[in-house]
């Protein structure tokens with residue numbers, strides 16, 4: 001059984017569906033090129049009614065200090081997710097600037113990428129293990145791409161972690177079984193079109209992950 005993060009939420013009915021289904025983390029994307037991007041003002045409404053015990057995660061890609069401040073002036077966030085090329089030093093800066101725990105995403109395509117999980121394990125409070133985006137991809141995540149989960153078998157990190165990348169209601173139970181992931185993160189796998197979440201898929205994903 002794994003806890004669930006539903007990422008890329010942009011409509012209140014999908015926030016409600018994720019909470020009702022039992023998701024423990026909700027993700028809001030502040031990366032303008034994403035089909036799931038929300039503004040600081042939209043996020044203020046989306047994050048306002050989330051119950052205690054459900055963490056609101058702001059996803060940023062190499063954000064400026066100004067963007068972080070603007071979003072935090074409006075929206076209530078509990079965790080910052082960094083999904084770009086941020087260094088460990090930048091992770092520490094963002095943590096100091098925002099006063100929030102930071103989760104650093106690391107993209108894997110093979111064993112050579114694994115040491116990054118140790119490198120970030122000191123500065124970051126949490127790790128997010130995702131598929132490495134293909135060269136030239138427009139988005140650094142949210143592409144529905146999986147990696148070889150066997151890379152993670154028997155590995156342990158310094159920090160709590162989440163598994164992401166190409167997860168769906170159909171494959172999430174096997175991903176949890178193989179990797180032992182305590183939390184799974186999904187975006188495109190619960191959509192019926194890019195950026196359009198689907199209530200039935202959200203429910204099916206949470207049920208499969210927590211079964």
Ligand SMILES: O=C(O)c1ccccc1N[C@@H]1O[C@H](COP(=O)(O)O)[C@@H](O)[C@H]1O
Pocket residue numbers: 007008027029031034035036059061083128130139140141142143144145164165166167185186187188189
């Ligand atoms: O979801 C996005 O649009 C996004 C944009 C930029 C960086 C990361 C993004 N999403 C994150 O990517 C992974 C995997 O997503 P998927 O399930 O394979 O679609 C996940 O952590 C999302 O939070």
